Amino acid sequence: MNNAKIADVFDELADLLELKGENPFRIRAYRNGAKAVRELDESIASILADSSRKLEDVPGIGKTMAEKSQVLLDTGSLPQLEDLREAYPAGVLQMVRVPGLGAKKAAALHRELGVETLDQLRDACNRQQVRKLKGFGAKTEQTILEGLEIAQAANERLRWVEADRIVHALLEHMQALTGLEQIQPAGSYRRGRETVGDVDLLVVAQDRTAAMDHFEAFPGRADTIARGDTKVSIRVGESFQVDMRVVEAEQFGAALQYFTGSKEHNVRLRGIAKKRGLKINEYGVFKDDDEASIAGKTEAEVYEVLGMPCFPPEIREDRFEFGWAESGTLPELISIDQIRGDLHMHTTATDGQATIREMADAAIERGLGYIAITDHSKRVAMAGGLDAEALREQWKMIDQIRPEYEGRLQILKGIECDILENGEMDLDEAVLMEGDWIIASVHYGQKQSRQQLTDRICGALEHPAVSIVAHPTGRLINRRAAYDVDIEAVVQAAAQHGKCLELNANPARLDLNDLHLMLAKRHGVPIVISTDAHSTEGLDVMRHGIQQARRGGLTAADVANTRAWAEMDPRGR
Ligand code: DGT
Ligand code: CA
Ligand code: CA
Ligand code: ZN
Numbered sequence: 001m002n003n004a005k006i007a008d009v010f011d012e013l014a015d016l017l018e019l020k021g022e023n024p025f026r027i028r029a030y031r032n033g034a035k036a037v038r039e040l041d042e043s044i045a046s047i048l049a050d051s052s053r054k055l056e057d058v059p060g061i062g063k064t065m066a067e068k069s070q071v072l073l074d075t076g077s078l079p080q081l082e083d084l085r086e087a088y089p090a091g092v093l094q095m096v097r098v099p100g101l102g103a104k105k106a107a108a109l110h111r112e113l114g115v116e117t118l119d120q121l122r123d124a125c126n127r128q129q130v131r132k133l134k135g136f137g138a139k140t141e142q143t144i145l146e147g148l149e150i151a152q153a154a155n156e157r158l159r160w161v162e163a164d165r166i167v168h169a170l171l172e173h174m175q176a177l178t179g180l181e182q183i184q185p186a187g188s189y190r191r192g193r194e195t196v197g198d199v200d201l202l203v204v205a206q207d208r209t210a211a212m213d214h215f216e217a218f219p220g221r222a223d224t225i226a227r228g229d230t231k232v233s234i235r236v237g238e239s240f241q242v243d244m245r246v247v248e249a250e251q252f253g254a255a256l257q258y259f260t261g262s263k264e265h266n267v268r269l270r271g272i273a274k275k276r277g278l279k280i281n282e283y284g285v286f287k288d289d290d291e292a293s294i295a296g297k298t299e300a301e302v303y304e305v306l307g308m309p310c311f312p313p314e315i316r317e318d319r320f321e322f323g324w325a326e327s328g329t330l331p332e333l334i335s336i337d338q339i340r341g342d343l344h345m346h347t348t349a350t351d352g353q354a355t356i357r358e359m360a361d362a363a364i365e366r367g368l369g370y371i372a373i374t375d376h377s378k379r380v381a382m383a384g385g386l387d388a389e390a391l392r393e394q395w396k397m398i399d400q401i402r403p404e405y406e407g408r409l410q411i412l413k414g415i416e417c418d419i420l421e422n423g424e425m426d427l428d429e430a431v432l433m434e435g436d437w438i439i440a441s442v443h444y445g446q447k448q449s450r451q452q453l454t455d456r457i458c459g460a461l462e463h464p465a466v467s468i469v470a471h472p473t474g475r476l477i478n479r480r481a482a483y484d485v486d487i488e489a490v491v492q493a494a495a496q497h498g499k500c501l502e503l504n505a506n507p508a509r510l511d512l513n514d515l516h517l518m519l520a521k522r523h524g525v526p527i528v529i530s531t532d533a534h535s536t537e538g539l540d541v542m543r544h545g546i547q548q549a550r551r552g553g554l555t556a557a558d559v560a561n562t563r564a565w566a567e568m569d570p571r572g573r
Pocket of ligand 2: 197199200
């Protein structure tokens, strides 16, 4: 039993006693004890082993706590803890830590509804059982559901958007800290990777201990993994880790550069520094035999003294960025305000939740100048896909709606037409040619051979009516691998036939990926970043697509929907 484990036991005891409704003073004594033990700079075991010293003399550790520590060291457990664990299953304890819940509410849910796991809790919320309890309401139910999402935030690597939710909750929590001067997430999160292994937070604060304490008080914290002088690691949800480092203001830029990484980028940078007779680490840039750093306050100055541009975090992977810097060709990466239209979205005509007008209004609110309505074709029967007749009906409706949006938004007639298993398009060329923007996509037969899939997609790109292929590899991040397709052949076919390829901005898709995007750029194939929205809020995922495009090194010139519709209209009308 080391200090950290003993501290965890005290914290758990405090939580369990709170569930039981114990005297708040006793509960606080355990919490203070946990904190004292965790921050001790020598081990409890060695103090107890020293007959000339008494553990209860350590501030924050009373007589009871000292005795329990002895029992813990001797036996590895506490009878009282075992009893309480029987009374309150682990799931109930997890409930206490769900943001928005706390001990009182968790105990009530356990007592009144017999809820014992987080899954059961979610069920109870969804069946609207929770709002019936005294002291709970529909709003609490909603808060709990949101809290559950954070608390249960998957194991392993999270999709970027899931890490983003945690980061936002954390940033909001940390804003309440008095004396907070700077806070910035670094690591793979800042680089915008598709998935994030853990979050690395950097903080400048007037009071380091207070900052660390406040961080540990994050309601989403499941437990503390480690706490040192300047760094705390906590677990959020099942197994997601967040590291927070408190750094000096003068070193903030150096720390930000270092902890943003990537590791490979840093290794290269260290080599560059060395050639200039400099040393770089998380504390600053140093002249070999000099003590004071010559840069470190801001990231920009760190790069500047190395003769490097301040690379956008999304490209710090040691792929092309150093070459670009050397030749002075670092691209001006695309930004979201350059996007002028969204060319992939669904409506109530198939599996979308909003009407054409609702989507149009939402698009205007988001500053777009044109949208394409692209519902599913008939092969996607599950979603009520459209046949030629239904599609022409929808297009007639668009003709009627257009005048209302004159001068504000162009509404284009589109379809997301399936590429059938045999390679044919789901709808006839005649009807497809009447549309403005025809998306082709694979939804069925994803298990086909590489040759079949490649032929299907390249065939679609050759089809005279088709403008673009959507989510070209079909992967779902953390869920489903890409289907087996020769992406190089697809890019070449797009180039040959003058067609676009989609970067689907849905954070679960981000398809094409960064490497594919670079490939497309090299072949001069225009990328269209689309939301594939199924609701008005679905239009907001554009930012994820932009982040992915930046990781692929794309500029506004590489992305077709940064242009006015008239300039990219495949039919030229
Ligand atoms: P992740 O968490 O697996 O998604 O990826 P990162 O990139 O966030 O990696 P992480 O959390 O292990 O470390 C954060 C940053 O710290 C990393 O991007 C670069 C820096 N770093 C970590 N270990 C090393 C190292 O051994 N050498 C150098 N130069 N930098 C390192
Ligand atoms: Ca990380
Ligand atoms: Ca880390
Ligand atoms: Zn779609």
